[in-house]
Amino acid sequence: MSIDASEMDGPSGTSGQSGGVSGDLAAQLGELARELQQEDDLDTVLAGIVQAAVELIPGAADASISLVTGRTIEAKIASGVLPRRVDALQSSTGQGPCLDAAYEHRIVRVPDLSTETRWPAFCSGAVELGARSMLSLQLFVEGDRxxxxxxxxxxxxxxxxESEQIGLLVAAHAAVAFADSQKISQLKEAxxxxxxxxxxxxxxxxxxxxxxxxxFLVLTRASSSSNRKLREVAEDLTISGEIAGVKRPVR
Structure with missing residues (x-):
């Protein structure tokens, strides 16, 4: 059985004569990693990754980081209008390179959307939107997301x-930054x-x-009786001075 080079589980080629990453690119990726480590806001982290992807990956005119749940795609951060429209199209048709990258392959490359036959409903619409070629790379798998x-x-x-190789490097940095930012966000929320x-x-x-x-018992009872989260009940009390539905706490 032959393997489609555009759907391999790793880079199907190398960059440069030695197959390694150039010094300039390595320095840029290192700088990207340092900048991302200093940020703890998830949207800021993702926006930095999208900007770096457009600047560093050969051929990229636009980029997005998309979250996939089931067959629904949400462009979490995008460099422009086109990526959001293409993601919406993949959600409505239930097919496309982003879904394949998320579910089946680490890399999905689409050389020409106008002649691509893997996702007919998606490709015709994507071309009308202005997309000509695509490269999708898996970032993470977290349960059903x-x-x-x-x-x-x-x-x-x-x-x-070369685009694939550099794309994998950027995606690796993105995955680590995303995971770190999620942990920080969860700790802050807690x-x-x-x-x-x-x-x-x-x-x-x-x-x-x-x-x-x-x-604490009063708060938990109010949370249970109102079917609201404990944090929401506590927040209401600190703002209004009252707990909805509770006139006098039971001691």
Whole structure:
């Protein structure tokens, strides 16, 4: 069985005479990694990756980082309007290179969308939108959610073996940065929730002379009876001074 070079599980070629990464590119990737490590806002991290992809990957006129859940694609960050429209088209048709990259292959290269036969419903619409060639690379798989880096060429055959190799390097940096940013975001969210709950407990303890355990019990009961998250109940109390549906806490 023959293997389509555009759907291999790794770069199907090398860059430069020695097959390695040039010194300039290595320096640029190193600088990208340092810049991303200093950011803890996910959207800022992803925007930096998209910008770097357009600047560093040969043939890339536009780029996006897309999140895939089921057969639905969301362009989380995009360099322009075209990537968002193409992602919406892949979602509506249920087919396309981004979905294949997320589910089946690390790399999917589409030399010419006007002659591509793998996704007929998608390709005809993509050409009408202005896309001529694409390169999609898997970023991560996290349960039923996946991520992909999508590159768009303004002409047929915009991407070559060098594009694949550099694309994989950028995607590797992107995957690490995405994971680190997610962890930081989750830690911040947990800390913020704990702070809000602590403030709400303090209000109840002072107002009704409750112990910390009793105050927490009041919050959990309010959360259960209102079918709302504990953090939301605590936030309402710190803002309004009241807990909806609770007139007097039970001691």
């Amino acid at each position: 996946m991520g992909a880096l999508n590159l768009f060429g303004a002409r047929p055959d915009a991407f070559d073996l 800390l913020m929730s704990r702070q809000l709950i602590g403030q709400a407990e303090g209000i109840l303890m002072e107002r009704y002379k409750l112990s910390a355990q009793q105050a």
